[in-house]
Amino acid sequence: MGGTKAAVTEVEVAGHSVRLSSPDRVIFPQRGFTKADVFHYYLAVGDGIMRALRDRPTTLQRFPEGIEGEAFFQKRVPTRGVPPWVTTAQITFPSGRSAAELCPVDLAHVAWAAQMGTIVFHPWPVRAADTDSPDELRIDLDPQPGTDFADAARAAGEVRAVLDELGATGWPKTSGGRGVHVYLRIQPRWTFTEVRRATIALAREVERRQPDLITTAWWKEERGSRVFVDYNQMARDRTIACAYSLRATARATVSTPVTWDELPDVDPDDFDLRSVPARLAERGDPHAEIDDSPYDITPLLEWAERDAAAGQGDLPYPPDHPKMPGEPKRVQPSRAKRSPEDDA
Secondary structure (H helix, E strand, O other), rough: OOOOOOEEEEEEEEOOOEEOOOOOOOEEOOEEHHHHHHHHHHHHHHHHHHHHOOOEEEEEOOOOOOOOOOOEEOOOOOOOOOOOOOOOEEEEEOOOOEEEEEEOOHHHHHHHHEEEHHHEEEEOOOOOOOOOOOOEEEEEEEEEOOOOOHHHHHHHHHHHHHHHHHHOOOOEEEEOOOOEEEEEEOOOOOOOHHHHHHHHHHHHHHHHOOOOOEEEOOOOOHHOEEEEOOOOOOOOOOOOOOOOOEOOOOOOOOOEEEEOHHHOOOOOHHOOOOOOHHHHHHOOOOOOOOOOOOOOOHHHHHHHHHHHOOOOOOOOOOOOOOOOOOOOOOOOOHHHHOHHHHHH
């Protein structure tokens, strides 16, 4: 009968019973992937996604009616209707307000979020034990108009060269779109402000080495056809889709860990809901050892001091962020060049 509700099933995950309702609801219309497909995808990549999410406060990007329907970011776990085993972590926004975010401690938390229509997982770069001290430095290489994934991969290669000189290990992954992310595990000893400064210092170094390919310019009018290192992804409350997260794309692409050797030759569209579980099962996780050698960012902070002494201080924060000490004006250069006196 047309009005019959789809059966609700209970799935055992990590010792918990997780509901799966409306399993046949189409989430990715172009590929025909359903809610059940999404749910079971996350179970299939469990080891990989838990390496990315475990004990991290996580913002959920939810699409309850599918990727062509309304979407929203959920930063607070509801106070009602939530299984008693769901774990949260308290995080503080730049405004000073706080929230209890989902904090996955096992795969059941990921499955529960998928049941709630979550497609994309956006973890903070911190662990629940200390939500003010990042343990992950994230380098987001964002191709600008006129550039593509191949350019982002070349830029990532320059990042790798600099990290090698520093004795640091970077872990690359596709963004699920045209970009590349490089993650660096760090000792959780520094503030968000300090880790962002270290990221800017690293970004400026790669920009100096490849100025025709890489830019740190915050204002789009100054970027040109280059790959932008989005250093503001290390500002508090800015997050990136994690390793093994689906993306809300027509192809159901996945932000996928790759090896440095693979990176120049992969096509990010090849990594999707269907292909990634088989890849993970056959090859294992390229990020399997990401937690083994946290890096001391002191050399990067020394670079930041050197740059500041040479006149290269802080860069603008995101527009929704409170004004920070030492931050330059948040004014487009083309507008800043004109002053009231110019029109007098």
